[in-house]
Amino acid sequence: MKYFPDSMWEGLPTVDFRPRFFAETFIEKLSMNTPHFHQSRLMNIFSSCAEAIVYIEEYKKNDQNKAYLFNVLKEIENCWECDPVAKKLIAHIKAPCAQLFKSIESGNFSAPQLIRLRVLCRAILAHEDIYIETLAADLKKSLVDPTDLSKKGRITQEIYSLTSLYITHLLNRGYSPTYLYNRAALFTQLKGYGKRNFEQQFSALEERLRTKTSQYDVYFALRSNKPSLLLDIQDKTTINFSGKIPEFIATPHGKKMQKDFEANVVAQTMVESTDHVSASWTAKETLDKMLDAVTALELNPRIETSAICVAVSKNQNLTHTETLNINRLISLLSSEGGTYFSNSGTSILHVLSVLNEDGKEHLGRSLRYLRLARNSISLEQKLINLWISLESIYSDGDGGILSNITEYAPQIYAVTGIYRRICYIKKLLVDNSIAAPPKIKKEILEEQEKFSQSTSDEAIFKILQTEELCKELLESLGELHHLKFRLSLIHSELQGNKSIENRLKRSNDDVERQLRRIYFLRNKIAHTGHYTNIRPQLIIHLLDYIAVCYMAIASSAKVVRPKSKNSINDLIAAYKMGTEVVWHNAKSKEPILSLAALTPLPII
Numbered sequence: 001m002k003y004f005p006d007s008m009w010e011g012l013p014t015v016d017f018r019p020r021f022f023a024e025t026f027i028e029k030l031s032m033n034t035p036h037f038h039q040s041r042l043m044n045i046f047s048s049c050a051e052a053i054v055y056i057e058e059y060k061k062n063d064q065n066k067a068y069l070f071n072v073l074k075e076i077e078n079c080w081e082c083d084p085v086a087k088k089l090i091a092h093i094k095a096p097c098a099q100l101f102k103s104i105e106s107g108n109f110s111a112p113q114l115i116r117l118r119v120l121c122r123a124i125l126a127h128e129d130i131y132i133e134t135l136a137a138d139l140k141k142s143l144v145d146p147t148d149l150s151k152k153g154r155i156t157q158e159i160y161s162l163t164s165l166y167i168t169h170l171l172n173r174g175y176s177p178t179y180l181y182n183r184a185a186l187f188t189q190l191k192g193y194g195k196r197n198f199e200q201q202f203s204a205l206e207e208r209l210r211t212k213t214s215q216y217d218v219y220f221a222l223r224s225n226k227p228s229l230l231l232d233i234q235d236k237t238t239i240n241f242s243g244k245i246p247e248f249i250a251t252p253h254g255k256k257m258q259k260d261f262e263a264n265v266v267a268q269t270m271v272e273s274t275d276h277v278s279a280s281w282t283a284k285e286t287l288d289k290m291l292d293a294v295t296a297l298e299l300n301p302r303i304e305t306s307a308i309c310v311a312v313s314k315n316q317n318l319t320h321t322e323t324l325n326i327n328r329l330i331s332l333l334s335s336e337g338g339t340y341f342s343n344s345g346t347s348i349l350h351v352l353s354v355l356n357e358d359g360k361e362h363l364g365r366s367l368r369y370l371r372l373a374r375n376s377i378s379l380e381q382k383l384i385n386l387w388i389s390l391e392s393i394y395s396d397g398d399g400g401i402l403s404n405i406t407e408y409a410p411q412i413y414a415v416t417g418i419y420r421r422i423c424y425i426k427k428l429l430v431d432n433s434i435a436a437p438p439k440i441k442k443e444i445l446e447e448q449e450k451f452s453q454s455t456s457d458e459a460i461f462k463i464l465q466t467e468e469l470c471k472e473l474l475e476s477l478g479e480l481h482h483l484k485f486r487l488s489l490i491h492s493e494l495q496g497n498k499s500i501e502n503r504l505k506r507s508n509d510d511v512e513r514q515l516r517r518i519y520f521l522r523n524k525i526a527h528t529g530h531y532t533n534i535r536p537q538l539i540i541h542l543l544d545y546i547a548v549c550y551m552a553i554a555s556s557a558k559v560v561r562p563k564s565k566n567s568i569n570d571l572i573a574a575y576k577m578g579t580e581v582v583w584h585n586a587k588s589k590e591p592i593l594s595l596a597a598l599t600p601l602p603i604i
Helices: 006-010 018-030 045-061 063-081 084-089 091-105 111-125 128-144 152-173 177-183 198-211 247-257 276-295 326-333 349-354 357-375 379-393 401-431 438-443 457-465 467-475 481-493 497-528 536-559 568-587
Strands: 214-224 239-242 265-273 303-315 318-325
Touching (some): 018 128, 018 177, 045 497, 063 091, 084 091, 084 128, 084 152, 091 111, 152 177, 177 276, 177 326, 214 247, 214 276, 247 303, 276 303, 276 326, 303 326, 318 326, 349 357, 357 379, 379 401, 379 536, 401 536, 457 467, 457 481, 467 481, 481 497, 497 568
Antiparallel strands (some): 214 265, 214 303
16 A cells, blocks of 8 residues: 555545545555555444354255354354444344354254344344444544644544444445445545535545435347347346447447447446446346346357446536446456465465365365356356365365365464565555664664665564664654554554464454355355345455465475475474464563464474
């Protein structure tokens, strides 16, 4: 993340540092290049309660599904603890929830208990409208109300927390991450403000995002070897087919839609949606369903859809027309920019030379399904292929596939996360050409003027962990309050073994819950053909878990004895034993004073 210069912010209609901090947090949370553990949270208390109601019904069908209920109860508790607005609004529900959760977690799955759980979840969901009003009002107050601006730590923590909750709510409501990311320009470009100041601009956008959906006419160009299949449809459907592009979008949007694509059919459908990106996505799913039905009983049907679609909306007698590349959108929604693939610097190729035949087969299968996932043009196919890629790594275990995966992946991911957080801080310092303050320059950077790629990860760790050095760096950063916040946060997480252990445990638990959520969705796709409402964040998370597992395998392969032949299980177990040493270090009374003590060394 590269910060805009101070001079740009000085030219905007803002009065203090808070709008800038909000905008930079907004951008970081929605950027596809941000490590996903710093992106927006997937769940909030309302989506967790809705998920719990689904799991109750699944448990009624099969009592083997009780693990999903355990999982979602932990998610609700976690969301509650992280949400000051929910704590305030539904404090009266906390006590009965705590009692009920304790009873269910002890194994009481009786019908009365599940009825109570469903009723409590519905009671929480009934507060969603007032919650978003309160959340938006609290966020606005934190940004513009008079306050003691010297309390920057408290202020930035409050803005960060409320902004995170706000983005999660918008994503759960159906807004596209791409659309929301592009809204940040309203706060960072002078022309976006018009005659408004920041407070007015924030209020206008919040009102737009809270209350408004629009009707979109979405158009796709098609090429069919039997165009009459579509043009002669007599049944009433949600898709209209015609032989030519309507005149009002023929130029220039129609040309974009037909670039390098000779169409003989145009499809149109109307969608009500929050934004043109989500509308286009929904329209594409609707079109795919229609084409599936039309071609089911045809011999050798060939229908191609242009990658470019056109979305048209009318608002107060004004017509807005947008073109969108659907294929590129899928790539953006499942971008690998924030995953470990893009930053590991590790190759998997050398692993093949140290694997036995079964190991080569398992790794080859995993790599094949990773390739298929990358080439898939639908989110459900991406998710199912990624899951097969992950389970291929752990297919030799004695238990069920999920237990095999959760035995290793969460712990490995949690330990790797410490190092990645340090690398992210280094990237921020390097990308923004941060100058080294005097003491750091002399004692840590060997007289280098700025942080650079040659700055060691160990040096960054020492700065972050040492109170005096971290304070010097913070004081040198001027108006870069978002960078100060990031530095302060990881500084607190590295302050003592207990803080490090807590960071490891939170990451471990987050990944385990997410894996169970993905596994539930994987089963719905595989067993019932479910394919709607698949969250792109789940794809990104799953990609990241696979990348970290490959890294663990590759790290172990580097240190095995020459000419030895190993299974995938051997290499994964070796790396996990290395992570267990890190966990042991965090639990011990001997203080951790170097990054090496947090870096797993495979035991093999």
